[in-house]
Amino acid sequence: MKTRHEGFTPPTHSNQQYTPRFYVAPQSTDDDIDLTRLRRIYENHPDIVRTEIVYQRPGFRRDDEEVLAVDVNHVDRVTTLARQARQLSEFPIGDLACYNVDLSREFRYCLENNIDPIPASELSRLRLSVPVTETTGDAYTELSVDGETIAGSTEDILTAVQAAVDERDPDILVCSTSQIIPTLHEMATNAGVDEFSLSRWPDVDYQQLASQSTYSSYGRVGHSPARYNVPGRAIIDESNTFFYGETNLDGVLDLVSRSKKPIQELAWASIGNVLTAIQICEAHDRGVLVPWNSWRHEFYKPMGTLHDADRGGFIFAPEVGLHEDVHELDFSSLYPNIICTRNVSPDVIRCECHRDRSDVPGLDYSICDERGYLVDVLQPIIDARDEIKAAIRREQNRDDPDEDRLEELEGRSGALKWILVACFGYQGFNNAKFGRIECHEAINAYAREILLTAKQRLEAGGWQVVHGIVDSIWVTPDPDVDNSQRVDLNVLASDISDTVEIRLEHEAHYDWVAFVPQRETTAGALTKYFGKMAGEDEFKLRGIEARQRSTPSFIEDVQRECLDRFDETQSPEAVLGCLKRAIIKLHTGDVETEQLVKRNRVSRPLDGYSQNTQNVAALKRARDKGISVHPGQDIEYVVVDDEKSSRDRVALAHEDVETYDPSYYETQLVRAVESVLSPLGWDRTDIRRKLTGTQKMGLTTYTADGDR
Known part of the structure; x- marks a missing residue:
């Protein structure tokens, strides 16, 4: 893997000269608040280095105002001191707001010091992994270093790891679990091996940045392992990384360049977290502060408008059955392109200067003529992904494609795709830093109009719609239309693209597509189908x-x-x-029993289950073997006797499974x-x-x- 980026800044240890800053300002322009009293109180606080009154924009819809800047002596004290702002002032809760509070550590440092965290050269990696059976003890008897298994005494394992670290001097430690880091150091302490260290600065030990936790997102339980920092090296925890797992290091580095989040933080960050970082960079460039709490009220709207707005994308129920000669058409990055072509952005939707205008179809929402900040966030990403996809096609069409180059391009394209996928839903997320529900509603309204326009044009051109969902539409030649009267599909797609200002692409041609009914009913399942690609030995499967x-x-x-x-x-x-x-x-x-392994996500602790499910049986076996499985993590097992309700109903995947339940x-x-x-x-x-x-x-x- 080769990179051409510049300015790599490895994770830093304690910097005594660094004083992170947050801001305090009135919650709204209607609040007449004198910040001098709060400033006087803060100046006497032992954890505050300095304060000053500066002019900043507390929001995209606000001009420069007087705000109180507070410099703190340690990054860990920022949140506590911001919380005290309301306790130390005479103003009631809701009158004061704090800004630039909950920024992640390394991202804050880069943002405040104008540091570009992009690597200057190719990065070296070292992978450390342990089998699941080794994750429960206080010491390892087996560990793999870049795929080479080391088994033996504590001294043998520590010696092998230290030798690999010294020889390779890796920029990145890729760990199957972050727990490897404290466990190896604990092993060294207990064995009296004083010279063991994973750090580039042996005088500075590893640090724990966050404890493990369980969370719930959109009804799905997740698990976040503890996070650690090794000075001078970036840590990628394979059990707690989305972008590195879904793409590759090239995809991670592309997003580092756009979000200014260093590799280590970007590796564990969620899609929304990275998207927020990109938005924060844009806000920072515009001199806009980052709100700590999202207190954006929903604009007043009549009941009729609320009813019309509270809808999702348009869906044509699929016709259950087998359809031959089917074409799939997709709008390229529909929601991001709606945002950019229609200027849908939190700072310009329902603006006061055009309040009498109805720009959004079906809703009484105006959109200001001034370019919204969200357009400046997303347009470069849309353009970059289009260029990357074009480069992928060129490389694939070469007689001798460069596989390393293809891997790099596909990793970058995949990373950008996830950001574009999330940008729409994030506008409706109640904790989004800069989101607004009216943007979410407006995007849906435009999307419905666009899909209906496409349907009408396609049917008028002699094509029959057999399914459509949000940004994709499946058509087959209308049997009631003579072939000579049918408009070429590429011509229609081009015409529709020009009309809606978003490219409609021919995604695939199928010999046949089968739309699957919902279970226990004849209605079509919206996202459950399979089809044979025309001219290829390949199927497309969904659901x-x-x-x-x-x-x-x-x-x-x-x-x-x-x-x-x-x-x-x-x-x-x-x-x-x-x-x-x-x-x-x-x-x-x-x-083979290895072919019968099921992998299920654990949704709650063992004592939180009321039924004796297979998951419960597997969790009981894991508990008896000293293996911790937290809510949000996966558990793998083979069903050996489904008639039982005890722990013997299943066997864990790593056990020596000799039988299974054929029924x-x-x-x-x-x-x-x-x-x-x-x-x-x-x-x-x-x-x-x-x-x-x-x-x-x-x-x-x-x-x-x-x-x-």
Whole structure:
């Protein structure tokens, strides 16, 4: 991996000269508040270095105002002192607001000191990993260094790690779990190995930056491991990184350049966290302070407008069944492009200067003519991703593509994609620093209008819409329209693109697409379909078992084999032949247990469950073996006897599993095959009836290809 970035600043240890700053200002321009009394109190505080009255913008809709700047002697004291601002002043809660408070440590340092955290040269990495069985003790007996397993005494492991660190002098330590860092140092202390250190400055030990925690986001429980800092090196915890796991180091570095968050912080940051950092950089460039608490009230709107605004994107319910000669069209980065082409931004939506205008379709919302800050945040990202995608196509079309170059480009493209995906929803997030619900509503309103426009143009051009959801639309030639009267799809897409000012791209051509019904009903599932790409030996799968992270690899492989047979024959009987062979393989014990491992997310502590589920059985086994599994983490297991409710119902994936429950996995196979056949009107009852009717003749009566 090669980089061409400049200015790498490794994580710094304590800097006695650094005095972080936060600000205090009136909550609104209507509050007539004298900040001098609070300033006098602050000046006597032992943790405050200095104060001054400066002119800053407390918000995008406000001009420069007098605000109190407070310089603190340590970054850990900023939040406490900001909280005391309201306690030390005579003004009631709500009159004062604090700014630039909850910035992450390294990001704050770079922002306040105008430091660019981009690496100047290629970065070296060293990976340390331990198996799950080693994560519970106070010392390791086995550890891998860049894939080479070291097993033995404490001294053997410490010697191997120290030798690798000394030889490689890595810029980045990639750890399977951040707990490796304190555990290795504790091992060294207990063994009396004084010279062991992972730091580039041995006189400065590692530091714990945050404790482990469990959180809930949009109804989903997550787990955040403890975070550590090793002076002079960046830490990437593979159990607590989104961007490094979903993209690669090139993707991480691209976002470092845009967000000014150093590698270590960006590695553990969420999409919203990075998007906020990019927005903060834009605010900083405009002289706008960053609010600590988001107290933006929702603008008043009549009940009718509220009803019209409180809607999502437009959806055309899919026509369940098999459709041939299907084309998929997608609007390129629809929501980000709506923001940029329609100037949808929190600082200009429903502006006072154009309050009598109705710019947003279906809503009485005006949008100011002045360019919004969110456009300046997103347009460079949209342009950059378009350029990267074009470079990927050029590289792929070369006779001898550069695989390293492709890996770099794809990593960068993937990282930017996630930022663009999140930018819309973040406008409606109640804790977003600069979000506003009216922006979220306006974007949806524009998106609905755009998709309806596309539908009307496509149907007028002789195409039939079989499914559409938010930014994608699937069409097939209308059988009632003569081919000579049908408008070329590329011509239509270009015409629609010009009309809505957002590019409508031809995403894919399918020989056929099957839309799957919802379980226990005939209505189409919105995001559950599969299709065969035209001219390719490739399927596109969405929502079915082969795309679900909990599905064992054996079930996935059988479902994919069924899809191959379905494509070749479009015959339910041929698909059932695959199912029969798989069931025989299960019941004869010919499936490796590694292929039957399920991976499920733990949603609560063990004592928080009221039912004896498989997860509970797995958690009990983990507890008995001293393995800690926190809410938000995954647990992997094989079902060995689903009739039981005790810990013996399952076996953990790392155990020496010798058996499994074939009846349970047979049921899962039938569900997977139902997903394949349900577009043709088959359900589990039909499949079971067919299996029962044939299996009565005996399993051995079937030949290798599944025919009698």
